[in-house]
Amino acid sequence: MSSTQTFFFAAVGDVHGHMHRMVSHLTAWEERNRKPLDFVLQVGDFEPHRDDADLTTMAAPMKYRHLGDFAAYHQRRRRFPWPLYFIGGNHEPYGHLDLHPEGASLAPHCHYLGRTGVVELNDLRVAGLSGIHREATFTKPRPPLASMGDVSNKDFTFFNEQDVERVLALGHADVLLLHDWPAGIIPPEEAANFEGLRRSANPELVGNEYARLLVDALQPQLVLCGHLHRRYASTVQHPNGQQSRVRCLASLDQGADAFAVFRVHGTTLQEVSEQA
Template sequence: MSASPNEVVFAAVGDVHGNMNRMVNDLRHQAEVRHRQFDFVLQVGDFEPHRDEADLATMAAPAKYRHLGDFSAYDKARRGFPWQVYFIGGNHEPYGYLDTHPEGFELVRNCHYLGRVGVVDLHGLRVVGLSGIHSEERFRAQRPPLSALGSVSNKDFTYFNERDVEQALELGHADVLLLHDWPSGIIDPRDAADFEGQRRSPSHDTVGNEYARLLVDALQPRLVLCGHLHKAYRTSIQHPSGKTTEVRCLGSVGQGDGAYGVFHFKGESFHETFLTGRD
């Protein structure tokens, strides 16, 4: 399906975990069957852009999940991203690398980190991102300086804090909001059984966190994208203002189609198109 004139079409990607080659190949296929390149790609954290073993050592993850991944080839320009990719940080990132530019930066050509809190205007859409996950214990604490790497837990770098949320609130509004963890209170009770006893969600009413939800309620974006739980889920939030926020939670790239969404924005309306499977 080709895009209409003045229509912005972008892809959204869930947790990549270093599988950049699969991400690029899957998205290339989607662009080919639509006969239209994406205007850009948004990614919701756990991207894992490790250049080398030194970067990998700064990631918070059990040893069995520490893999260098594909990014080294992109860093060395042996491979490239066909579209502009914008990502936020999750809880499995080389923050020893990313926090050298907490305000965000271009890692390699066409690959941009939005920072701990970031905003970018893309084809007229205001995209806001908040990196990291929530820990009530760490929420009101400052993040350690990079000089503390090796003397504190790598996990201490994976959390957003009160100042991050305040900075995001100061941005005023967003068309698209990127989060790693889910906002709280979004699970329809009819879907409760799908969330009972799972990793990071012992019950449907414990999914997500209140500060991510605070951002949704304050910024009232048209679309929220999130990852983290490796589970695809769609819902919407009705605001007292009369505005509606569509929420799209994405799976991981290793799981296949549930990791991707394709969104068409034109004027004040937007819709998502379904993915087309490979032959």
């Protein structure tokens, strides 16, 4: 990151198909602050369902399978006002997304980063890892897409060792997008506040060690994550003196806690408001 320009971008937590609500909130922020957003980053559970067939490939109980707003953007009846880049979570139409494991543009101004991916945005290097962790399948390949329908949809929601290695090979990122939280960001005195929210292989921990490995290796200025439907801020201190700020965002259903806006000037990346 070396540009001397000043710009703003937004980060959004789990959208769960509510694209219209997301656009309304962020365009209202632009109007209130008289600042344009250059782009938007989203941390998974975006749910870009084009049709009912996509819904059948999502891992979720039937009561949570709703078509959502994405069809309007895919059919070009509506358009995102700014470029949007998202990773996959654990509630996505992977029957569609896994046709593009390296990433793709799914609609005007809407870009999937793939199972792993990196993009340069205004000299800001943004890397992402889709999915969540399951230890039992971490060292195994995902099922082939052709097996969807014969195996559980959940089997497509997990990242694996190869995915982590691909992100590690990127060498550096200014911003790292994760769905699940990195382990070790919750101090022991706050552990009780996360009862029932851990969703971890280790019931004593929040997050997973492989997400933390990526934070430690890439040393991004900013880590963005979702998944637990809770806003939280932390900092990871690296041995070389560098710091990574971690910003976990809530679900869109929870309102302003799902949003954050950042100002970038030169090599400085700063959160400009606690709530967008």
